[in-house]
Amino acid sequence: MxxxxxxxxxxxxxxxxxxxxxxxxxxxxxxxxxxxxxxxxxxxxxxxxxxxxxxxxxxxxxxxxxxxxxxxxxxxxxxxxxxxxxxxxxxxxxxxxxxxxxxxxxxxxxxxxxxxxxxxxxxxxxxxxxxxxxxxxxxxxxxxxxxxxxxxxxxxxxxxxxxxxxxxxxxxxxxxxxxxxxxxxxxxxxxxxxxxxxxxxxxxxxxxxxxxxxxxxxxxxxxxxxxxxxxxxxxxxxxxxxxxKTPEMLTAVDVMNENFPVIRADRSSAQAIESMKEHKTLILCVVEKIKGDHDKLLGLIGSNRLAGVKNNSIKIRDIMKKDFTAFPPTMSLAEIMSIRESKELMFSPVIDENEYLIGVITNTSILNVLSQIMPGKEDY
Ligand SMILES: Nc1ncnc2c1ncn2[C@@H]1O[C@H](COP(=O)(O)OP(=O)(O)OP(=O)(O)O)[C@@H](O)[C@H]1O
Ligand SMILES: [Mg+2]
The missing domain is CATH 3.40.50.300 (P-loop containing nucleotide triphosphate hydrolases)
Incomplete structure (x- = not known):
């Protein structure tokens, strides 16, 4: 040394x-x-x-x-x-x-x-x-x-x-x-x-x-x-x-949105609809609250799955989508883009090694980052 x-x-x-x-x-x-x-x-x-x-x-x-x-x-x-x-x-x-x-x-x-x-x-x-x-x-x-x-x-x-x-x-x-x-x-x-x-x-x-x-x-x-x-x-x-110039250096954490609405799995569909209305979104992350203010990601719930659910005793856990694609924080943007494209994903949670939810990637969240680091007009 x-x-x-x-x-x-x-x-x-x-x-x-x-x-x-x-x-x-x-x-x-x-x-x-x-x-x-x-x-x-x-x-x-x-x-x-x-x-x-x-x-x-x-x-x-x-x-x-x-x-x-x-x-x-x-x-x-x-x-x-x-x-x-x-x-x-x-x-x-x-x-x-x-x-x-x-x-x-x-x-x-x-x-x-x-x-x-x-x-x-x-x-x-x-x-x-x-x-x-x-x-x-x-x-x-x-x-x-x-x-x-x-x-x-x-x-x-x-x-x-x-x-x-x-x-x-x-x-x-x-x-x-x-x-x-x-x-x-x-x-x-x-x-x-x-x-x-x-x-x-x-x-x-x-x-x-x-x-x-x-x-x-x-x-x-x-x-x-x-x-x-x-x-x-x-x-x-x-x-x-x-x-x-080196977008290969961008990873999931750089392009994710950290402010996103979640809902607990034991909530009802009416509560999910309320939350979607409030947050102006058609999709929510379904989580289990873990001590220390962590959210463990269990699934996703989209408005399409809520339509027609009349029985208020049905919990989100029963109707949520469980087979979703989540990305690790370190995955490169290039890889994320290619997976999102091939699987036609619109909404991708980012979870850490404990499966705690740390962010959500959408087209908007990616564009927000790219527009910040893109060269200004005078550089064209
Ligand atoms: N013998 C010297 N007497 C006085 N100043 C000196 C002497 N040798 C170097 N310096 C000064 O020390 C500073 C650092 O010099 P140095 O050669 O380490 O720079 P550098 O970062 O390698 O620069 P370059 O990229 O041009 O090679 C410079 O400002 C230089 O003028
Ligand atoms: Mg030198």
Whole structure:
């Protein structure tokens, strides 16, 4: 685990803290993305971890050990580092560039070649084609792959990546992002990834730290940041219309109506009709009241089932519809839409794991949410 404890950074002759009270943890195996505008302190935050920059105040710990007590060279050997202009040695072949750290360790050459081949495979670079070329004979994306292979070959548990893909064209960038996600899954390393591109952050991050003026404005999952931005800055930074662009993030709870009329199963049909009139609805959820103010959903009653019931001793429980489709709160809107369409549902209760009723989805409740997050006219 990595822990920043009240870390500050300021430079001589300046009263400005370029980093102010960073206080957060990164779990083993996590892919954390630092995102923010130029100059907000992303690179500084990252470089304090491999001691390219020393904090003015505070400590950073790796597995409980204060890194200021670790020799910087030893520390850097344990941490992979990939940057934008990866700084390949121009007069060394690709194989030599990738194997450089192993050469320093005095590992026999044939073992190094074997390893280089293995790591070139891992980043999808064909050994026979590329190993003996020079960096300027590779495209930007291929060079970036070399940088990743070089960082991985030493098998560090922690990898720092500072805008590694920002100079690449969109297609190459996307390929490398996909590969990074695959590598992360395969190798289970802790990765800290810096970008100024919120789309990249959302795609890659297990969690995202949105930085502003040397502070973390919000550190959360992409979903939380999109749905519940901590402040106006974060909201603006992620873009107010983004939820609309990623409707796959909407779930049942987001589109349900929490204010809906219910009726108890032991009520009569006359009482149900009264309640429908009062609430201007043709359908009610039939519930059993549970201690702690919960409603357990038993069925649905529609006005069609009430028509013609003359006997007032008949209870709602006897005539309600028991085979209804309810959705769990976490189900995605896309799935809900497709089930609603295939089953021709108009009214869908949302129930939690205790079968307690927490909301109702109707066409109106869905449209209400979509209209709120749809882009304004000026965006068309
Ligand atoms: N040696 C220095 N002396 C004074 N200020 C510095 C020094 N190095 C960096 N800074 C300032 O620290 C702040 C944070 O810089 P940092 O490089 O961490 O930003 P960043 O978020 O990585 O930006 P970018 O997206 O442009 O790479 C900036 O305002 C920068 O001007
Ligand atoms: Mg930077």
């Amino acid at each position: 990595i822990e920043y404890k009240h870390v500050y950074k300021s430079y001589k002759g300046s009263t400005i803290n370029v980093i102010q009270d960073l206080n957060f943890k990164i779990a083993d195996g996590e892919l954390l993305v630092l995102v923010g505008e130029s100059g907000c302190g992303k690179t500084t935050t990252m470089q304090m971890l491999n001691r390219l920059i020393e904090p003015t105040k505070g400590t950073i710990e790796i597995n409980g050990e204060d890194i200021s007590k670790i020799d910087p060279i030893t520390l850097r050997k344990e941490i992979g580092y990939v940057i934008q202009n990866i700084g390949l040695f121009p007069h060394w072949t690709i194989a030599e560039n990738i194997g450089t750290l192993l050469t320093l360790k005095k590992i026999p050459q044939d073992e190094i070649t074997e390893k280089v081949k293995e790591y070139m495979d891992l980043v999808n670079l064909d050994f026979d084609e590329f190993a003996y070329r020079y960096p300027n004979q590779l495209s930007g994306g291929q060079q970036q792959r070399v940088g990743v292979a070089r960082a991985l070959i030493n098998e560090p548990e922690l990898i720092l990546m500072d805008e590694p893909f920002s100079a690449l064209d969109p297609i190459t960038k996307e390929q490398l992002q996909d590969e990074l996600l695959r590598l992360h899954e395969e190798l289970n390393k802790t990765i800290i990834f810096v970008t100024h591109d919120i789309d990249e952050a959302i795609k890659l991050g297990d969690r995202i730290a949105v930085m502003q003026h040397g502070k973390i404005a919000q550190l959360d999952s992409a979903e939380e940041i999109l749905k519940n931005p901590a402040n106006e800055f974060v909201e603006k930074f992620v873009g107010t219309n983004r939820l609309w």
